Amino acid sequence: MITKEQVLEALRDVKDPEINRSLVELNMIRDIQINGSHVSLEVVLTISGCPLKVTIEEDVVAAIKALGAEQVNLRFGAMTDEERAALIAQLRGGQKQQQPGQAPLLNPILAKESTTTFIAVTSGKGGVGKSTVTVNLAVALARQGKKVGIIDADIYGFSVPDMMNIEQRPTIIGEMILPIDKFGVKVMSMGFFVEDNSPVIWRGPMLGKMLRNFFTEVHWGEELDYLLLDLPPGTGDMALDVHQMIPQSLEIVVTTPHPTAAFVAARAGAMAMRTGHEILGVVENMAWYEAKDGSKEFVFGRGGGAKLAETLACELLAQIPLGQPENHPQEPDYSPSVYKQDSTIGKLYMEMAQRVIDKCEVKATL
Structure with a gap:
């Protein structure tokens, strides 16, 4: 019985x-x-x-x-x-729920003893595929067995939920928000709190407060290995808030091969270095277009990523060609922007993820 x-x-x-x-x-x-x-x-x-x-x-x-x-x-x-x-x-490990008027509770992920590696993904201008790189790097890290989270910190231009085909809203328990898990990645975005893709008409201080809430009120569960932050392009308030809030974060700068895009992206890299952050590397997106006969067409020019890496004295982590995931809406795990692991571009992201893991593990031993 x-x-x-x-x-x-x-x-x-x-x-x-x-x-x-x-x-x-x-x-x-x-x-x-x-x-x-x-x-x-x-x-x-x-x-x-x-x-x-x-x-x-x-x-x-x-x-x-x-x-x-x-x-x-x-x-x-x-x-x-x-x-x-x-x-x-x-x-929260025995902490009492905060009372109205009290300072926000410290999320363990921001504590000094936290072992989470923060990686801010940035660019000098919009339209270079920064969010695509963030999402696919996060998924590739998860496929490598790592515990990964994403904060879609591009408050005005949030796109991560749509890219990953996340339609569910986060559950809110009291003062605590539970992130959405998709492809083994825990995701938090301003897009979860906006109705019908409405514009966000906020000034800088309100944006900074929302970003802080993503750290103080979101329960990330067991400690993450990596937390990626999809920053807004440029060197505005949000990027500065992240640099001040997470002084230990590393930075990946995304550009296209075009010399002007690389020139503008150098400003974002320079801002990171001036605020004491280390550049983990550069990703050159839309590096080429591969025709059906296997030949490469360099639609946006050549050399921008390598030149930017040289300027910032860092590694060129990956060159990602132009492409579109071959995903069908009827597939169980459909998303418009996540490449399959065994696809050509998916393999490039897996190789990039391994480079990131290796570089971060070397840093941890120093």
Whole structure:
């Protein structure tokens, strides 16, 4: 006969898909009743409208049926305000939920002892593919087995959710926001909080406050290996806020082969160096177009990436050709901008990710 202890033990392996912690550990399993091969129980969700309720139901039922149960009846409830506050404190390592008027809680990801590597991806001007590089580098790092997050810090020109085909909104529990997980990458963007692609008409201080909220209020879960920040182009307020907020961040500068684009991108690199940040390398995007016969056409000229790397005294991490992912909307993991791992450009991003990992691991030993 199935016992309550067996049910709890089986459910220890079932995780809340947003928090990535065991339902048992989070005290979400209640009122287990067993009558022969019939099991009933209550699952208490963080919020009543949990977007992944169906996933949780399927996982719980499958785990209990694996014990030999013929029928599983689930009831769903929602945590009380007190339970949510206790959960937030638990996830933040025992810190109490902040009271109105108090300074924001320090997110462990920004603590001095954090082992997360911050990589800011920037460019001198828009339209060079900075966000495409950010998204595909993040996915490639995740494919290498790394824990990765993205902050879409381009508040005015946010595009990461659309590029990754993310339609879900983040769950908000009290003062805590849970990022969206896609392709193994945890994503946070201003785009999640804007209705119908409306323009963001804010001044600099409000943008800086939103960026700080992405650090102080977002629960990234277990510590990330890499957190990529997709910065707005140029050297404005947001870029300066990031440099001041994360003095240890590394920088990748994206350009096209065109000499003028590289000349403008040098300003973004110079800003990073003046604020004490290290340039990890340069990515030359749209480096060439490969025709069907295998020949290369250098649509935007040649040499801009190498020249920029020389100017900034850093490595040319990758040259990415013009292309479009061969993804179909009917595919389960469809996205308009993420290249498949075994595609030609996908392989280039995997090689780039390995270079980034190697360079960061060398830095960590120094």
